[in-house]
Amino acid sequence: MTVESAPTAPRMKAADRRELILQAATAVFGAKTYVGTTTDEVARAAGVSQPYVVRLFGTKEKLFVEVIERAYARLLAEFRAALPGPVEGRVERMGTAYTELLAERGMLPVIAGSTTLGGEPVIGRVARRGFSEIWSFAREEAGLSEEETRRFMATGMLINAVVGLRLTGDYGDELSATEILDACFPDSVAKMRALLPRADEPW
Amino acid sequence: MTVESAPTAPRMKAADRRELILQAATAVFGAKTYVGTTTDEVARAAGVSQPYVVRLFGTKEKLFVEVIERAYARLLAEFRAALPGPVEGRVERMGTAYTELLAERGMLPVIAGSTTLGGEPVIGRVARRGFSEIWSFAREEAGLSEEETRRFMATGMLINAVVGLRLTGDYGDELSATEILDACFPDSVAKMRALLPRADEPW
DNA sequence: AACTGTAGTAATCGACTGATAACATGTCAA
DNA sequence: TTGACATGTTATCAGTCGATTACTACAGTT
Numbered sequence: 001m002t003v004e005s006a007p008t009a010p011r012m013k014a015a016d017r018r019e020l021i022l023q024a025a026t027a028v029f030g031a032k033t034y035v036g037t038t039t040d041e042v043a044r045a046a047g048v049s050q051p052y053v054v055r056l057f058g059t060k061e062k063l064f065v066e067v068i069e070r071a072y073a074r075l076l077a078e079f080r081a082a083l084p085g086p087v088e089g090r091v092e093r094m095g096t097a098y099t100e101l102l103a104e105r106g107m108l109p110v111i112a113g114s115t116t117l118g119g120e121p122v123i124g125r126v127a128r129r130g131f132s133e134i135w136s137f138a139r140e141e142a143g144l145s146e147e148e149t150r151r152f153m154a155t156g157m158l159i160n161a162v163v164g165l166r167l168t169g170d171y172g173d174e175l176s177a178t179e180i181l182d183a184c185f186p187d188s189v190a191k192m193r194a195l196l197p198r199a200d201e202p203w
Numbered sequence: 204m205t206v207e208s209a210p211t212a213p214r215m216k217a218a219d220r221r222e223l224i225l226q227a228a229t230a231v232f233g234a235k236t237y238v239g240t241t242t243d244e245v246a247r248a249a250g251v252s253q254p255y256v257v258r259l260f261g262t263k264e265k266l267f268v269e270v271i272e273r274a275y276a277r278l279l280a281e282f283r284a285a286l287p288g289p290v291e292g293r294v295e296r297m298g299t300a301y302t303e304l305l306a307e308r309g310m311l312p313v314i315a316g317s318t319t320l321g322g323e324p325v326i327g328r329v330a331r332r333g334f335s336e337i338w339s340f341a342r343e344e345a346g347l348s349e350e351e352t353r354r355f356m357a358t359g360m361l362i363n364a365v366v367g368l369r370l371t372g373d374y375g376d377e378l379s380a381t382e383i384l385d386a387c388f389p390d391s392v393a394k395m396r397a398l399l400p401r402a403d404e405p406w
Numbered sequence: 407a408a409c410t411g412t413a414g415t416a417a418t419c420g421a422c423t424g425a426t427a428a429c430a431t432g433t434c435a436a
Numbered sequence: 437t438t439g440a441c442a443t444g445t446t447a448t449c450a451g452t453c454g455a456t457t458a459c460t461a462c463a464g465t466t
């Protein structure tokens with residue numbers, strides 16, 4: 001008399017399920033880009049059926065919009081949490097906060113990928129707003145000058161690129177690879193290497 | 204006795220046709236991302252049938268690889284051409300060379316998009332190599348220090364983001380939008396605005 | 407003029423994907 | 437208990453997309 005394994009996902013309040021799916025979706029979208037991921041992959045990652053994902057969020061696009069908004073909101077929260085303390089260390093603390101987001105699957109890739117989607121009518125608006133909010137935060141709440149903000153954002157974009165390129169394995173032949181990583185994460189290369197995905201990993 | 208309009212594209216040597224398709228593909232891939240564009244769109248943009256594109260390049264992936272390689276090669280050539288002259292103006296001249304690539308459809312978006320595809324087994328390798336080559340060029344040929352190179356590349360990535368986000372229209376309500384554009388293109392905002400695609404344009 | 411390789415197309419296929427519809431099961435208030 | 441809503445599934449469809457096949461027409465050589 002064997003117990004049948006549950007054919008359906010364990011019951012859960014819709015709000016919780018949404019959050020769980022958003023988390024899974026962030027990871028998958030981050031790993032395979034917006035157009036490149038299917039709603040079915042998101043569903044599997046969340047342990048749920050594909051139609052249910054669609055029903056909870058309406059369309060794939062709406063799901064992705066929520067993923068982006070959630071990512072930027074999370075980023076903003078981390079930056080804000082890094083503010084308290086001596087003023088001269090603010091930028092460094094914010095930088096650390098950013099790299100620590102690496103531990104959260106898909107968070108950084110989603111943000112990075114959003115900067116290439118300005119042409120999408122709906123998603124583009126959301127991405128622009130997210131980016132602008134970060135910029136405004138740096139200027140107004142963190143009190144950075146325009147030039148400081150520019151440098152801060154530029155560094156963030158460089159980190160995005162290095163992570164997105166998976167410029168992190170030991171490409172022994174690639175002379176510049178390690179130097180690039182060094183330059184981007186001057187004091188925490190070891191920690192970064194641990195967090196960063198390998199070139200062949202789906203992440 | 205009406206003349207039949209040619210049902211087939213005017214005959215051309217394969218090498219020329221390849222170059223023509225590569226150019227069209229750069230524009231389309233740049234506007235709609237790698238996964239987001241169909242071989243049929245590329246074919247239409249090049250005035251040729253879809254199967255012919257596939258036959259000339261083997262697969263969509265191989266086509267895209269050539270597009271990326273061509274873009275980085277072009278970028279490298281422009282940077283190299285900007286070297287001659289007083290040493291103190293090098294970085295500025297290289298920066299100008301970069302922004303002038305904006306005039307070439309898809310060139311910048313393709314490069315920007317490539318930095319998010321490190322996870323793709325084939326394309327990732329190509330993108331990493333392209334990025335590394337630019338870095339090496341800055342270090343060895345342009346003679347920049349590691350820190351100068353970091354700043355230079357970071358600025359480039361920020362420009363990519365601003366362009367990719369289409370952070371360029373007159374978003375009257377978005378306070379930060381114009382400031383961001385100002386910060387990224389301090390001395391040539393007007394020129395940039397003319398070159399940059401609008402948010403709703405397919406480019 | 408006939409031959410041969412090159413440039414190009416139309417037709418079509420199999421696989422995939424987002425979305426819809428119809429149905430099943432658990433939960434909870436009255 | 438029962439009914440009503442919330443949670444979740446299976447089955448399926450219509451549209452897309454990359455790729456293959458088989459065909460046509462042009463151009464240069466001998």
